[in-house]
Amino acid sequence: MNSSTQFQLGLSPIKLRRTMLFVPGNNPGMMSNAHVYGSDALMFDLEDSVATQQKDAARLLVYNALKTIDYSPCEVVVRVNPLDTPFGVQDVRAMVKCGAQVIRLPKTETALEINDVEYEIEKAEKDFGIPVGRTKMMAAIEGALGVVNAYSIATASKRLIAIALGAEDYCANIKAQRTEEGTELFLARATIVVAARAAGIDCIDTVYSDTNNEEQLIREATAIKKLGFDGKSIINPRQIRPIHAVFTPTPMEIEKALRIKTALEEAIANGSGVVSMKGKMVDRPVLLRALRCLELAKASKVYFDEEETK
Numbered sequence: 001m002n003s004s005t006q007f008q009l010g011l012s013p014i015k016l017r018r019t020m021l022f023v024p025g026n027n028p029g030m031m032s033n034a035h036v037y038g039s040d041a042l043m044f045d046l047e048d049s050v051a052t053q054q055k056d057a058a059r060l061l062v063y064n065a066l067k068t069i070d071y072s073p074c075e076v077v078v079r080v081n082p083l084d085t086p087f088g089v090q091d092v093r094a095m096v097k098c099g100a101q102v103i104r105l106p107k108t109e110t111a112l113e114i115n116d117v118e119y120e121i122e123k124a125e126k127d128f129g130i131p132v133g134r135t136k137m138m139a140a141i142e143g144a145l146g147v148v149n150a151y152s153i154a155t156a157s158k159r160l161i162a163i164a165l166g167a168e169d170y171c172a173n174i175k176a177q178r179t180e181e182g183t184e185l186f187l188a189r190a191t192i193v194v195a196a197r198a199a200g201i202d203c204i205d206t207v208y209s210d211t212n213n214e215e216q217l218i219r220e221a222t223a224i225k226k227l228g229f230d231g232k233s234i235i236n237p238r239q240i241r242p243i244h245a246v247f248t249p250t251p252m253e254i255e256k257a258l259r260i261k262t263a264l265e266e267a268i269a270n271g272s273g274v275v276s277m278k279g280k281m282v283d284r285p286v287l288l289r290a291l292r293c294l295e296l297a298k299a300s301k302v303y304f305d306e307e308e309t310k
Helices: 003-008 028-037 052-068 088-098 111-127 144-148 150-154 167-174 183-199 214-227 237-247 251-269 284-299
Strands: 019-024 041-045 075-079 102-105 136-141 160-165 202-205 231-234 275-277 280-282
Touching: 019 028, 019 237, 028 041, 028 052, 041 052, 052 075, 052 088, 088 102, 088 111, 102 111, 111 136, 111 150, 136 150, 144 150, 144 167, 144 183, 150 160, 150 183, 160 183, 167 183, 183 202, 183 214, 202 214, 214 231, 214 237, 231 237, 251 275, 251 280, 251 284, 280 284
Parallel strands: 019 041, 019 231, 041 075, 075 102, 102 136, 136 160, 160 202, 202 231
Antiparallel strands: 275 280
């Protein structure tokens, strides 16, 4: 299946966001080596994990870290304070100036908040001679109003690459208790996934805070993968390996995807858009899932397309 056929099928390049590791902005020790653990993305936090009296110092620490440390291949995300605080605008300007790839908005409730932050980002890009549009955005939905407005938030800006769920604030807002089974989060999770897919962007699940319970972490990661999430925010490097294992295609899944791809290529060559495999009809939606599996496997470096390696 060549690249032009994939384009016609509506596929898009995959940027791995299986794990996004929180890094407190006031912890220089964590900032110095956060990229060595292998998380797909790092999220430097200037908001909830930083006390009010440390906000300015944390901003300076993150600024200097991003200017001096090469965090590649990790995607670098910075969670800023809301614009309606004394720190929000300064956070945005400093992070744009030092080259943060993504600005993450906390507690997003409306599309207007996206527009307001985008205005500050663009202003900073112009002021600092940075190409307009280089700095991307991510929005965290952490309350009932944000869930209700999820689609308008997800489509508010072309800079937006993902929306994420913040469960602790969300549960407090809807007056629910966090549970292991996650019943209280089902509606929010499903709504965020649908909004993200309708907008053509990624969706990131909330953290699992019990770092000693790997078994439940795996169960939760498996469940949100089935819902359609691209990955999960994490608070400890120990959570990277099990989550990557959940979101990385297995050899059996890759083999099945290759069989589907081959069978449908032959069917298309013979003038048909459908084929039967082991009594099951295989058509375009099944092919799309198979191709996404293979693209995800390639991005995860567990599969290499023979045609591309020639």
